[in-house]
Amino acid sequence: SIQLSNVYDMFEADPDATLKKVAEIGYKCVEFCSFAGKTMEELKAMLDKYGLKVTGAHIPTFMLKDDVLEQTIADMKILGNKNIVIPCIGGKLDDAIALINRIQPIIEANGMSLHLHNHSGEFAPNADGIVPYDEFITRTNLNFQVDILYAAKKMGFSDKAVASLWQKDESDIFDFRCREKMFPVYKMIDTCSSEFESYVPYFYSTYEEE
Numbered sequence: 604s605i606q607l608s609n610v611y612d613m614f615e616a617d618p619d620a621t622l623k624k625v626a627e628i629g630y631k632c633v634e635f636c637s638f639a640g641k642t643m644e645e646l647k648a649m650l651d652k653y654g655l656k657v658t659g660a661h662i663p664t665f666m667l668k669d670d671v672l673e674q675t676i677a678d679m680k681i682l683g684n685k686n687i688v689i690p691c692i693g694g695k696l697d698d699a700i701a702l703i704n705r706i707q708p709i710i711e712a713n714g715m716s717l718h719l720h721n722h723s724g725e726f727a728p729n730a731d732g733i734v735p736y737d738e739f740i741t742r743t744n745l746n747f748q749v750d751i752l753y754a755a756k757k758m759g760f761s762d763k764a765v766a767s768l769w770q771k772d773e774s775d776i777f778d779f780r781c782r783e784k785m786f787p788v789y790k791m792i793d794t795c796s797s798e799f800e801s802y803v804p805y806f807y808s809t810y811e812e813e
Contacts, residue, residue, distance in 0.1 A: 604632035604658040615639050619649050626653035635660040635682075636690070643681035650683070659686035661720060664699065667706055676713050688718040688748065692725070696735055703743045718746040721754060740768050752776075753785060756810040785810075 605625055607614050614621040618639040625633060633655055638646060650657065660682065666675045667689070679687060687710060692699045707717045719725075725736040739745055755765055762776040769776075780786070787808035 604634055605630045606634045606636065608636040608661075611636065618646065622649050622653050622655060626655055630655070632656045632658040634658050634686075634688070635684075637661075643678045647682055657682055657684040659688045659718065660684045661688045661690040664689060664692065664694075664702060667702065669705075672706055672709060676710065676715070679715060680713070685715045686718055687715055688720050689745075690720050691722060692719075692735065696729065696733065696738060700738060700742050703739075703745060707744060716746055718748055719751070720748050721751045726754065726758075752779070753810065756780075756785065756787075 607621070607625075610621055610625070613624075615637065618641055622633070631654070633650075635646075635657065641649075649655075660679065662675060662679075665671075667687070675687075679685075689703075703717065710717050719739060721736065725739070726734060728734050736751075739747075752765065760768075762780070763773045765771075766773040766776045787810050789806045789808050790811075791806050
């Protein structure tokens with residue numbers, strides 16, 4: 604699956620041609636980040652024409668508020684999307700959490716899941732010294748996209764710690780990482796800082812790039 608934000612300008616300019624090219628490259632699924640001014644019916648026709656399925660769609664919170672939620676759910680059903688992804692959280696944190704907890708049962712009752720796509724801001728303390736990411740974990744039942752787990756691993760969280768926060772078994776986190784090929788790399792430390800030959804360099808594991 605490809606996140607269409609990777610080809611955002613192309614998709615906005617010509618969604619049909621972009622989806623055609625995506626299919627030709629070999630992708631079977633797409634995740635929407637915008638709808639390029641098209642109706643759900645128009646987009647579904649394009650998807651069907653090129654044999655593409657939808658793995659998710661980024662839906663801003665203003666499209667999930669009480670007065671428009673029903674329409675948004677109906678649109679997602681037309682598109683064939685079962686994963687609604689909140690791309691970012693704005694405004695007051697408590698208001699956002701209240702909205703999430705109010706709408707998630709409705710979304711799930713319609714056969715869909717609600718997810719959060721993280722950015723660096725969710726990991727930084729806000730003006731009140733609260734880390735939004737921690738609040739979403741402890742005060743909601745949101746699903747989190749894979750890169751949040753990767754970010755947690757880069758920050759040094761063990762599988763056991765992540766499992767405790769997500770109320771899962773440690774083996775669940777390990778199995779998930781294996782499926783997603785999310786493994787550490789190993790780097791060597793020169794214990795003598797290259798001042799002279801070292802006989803005992805050692806390796807450490809990290810979730811950074813090689």
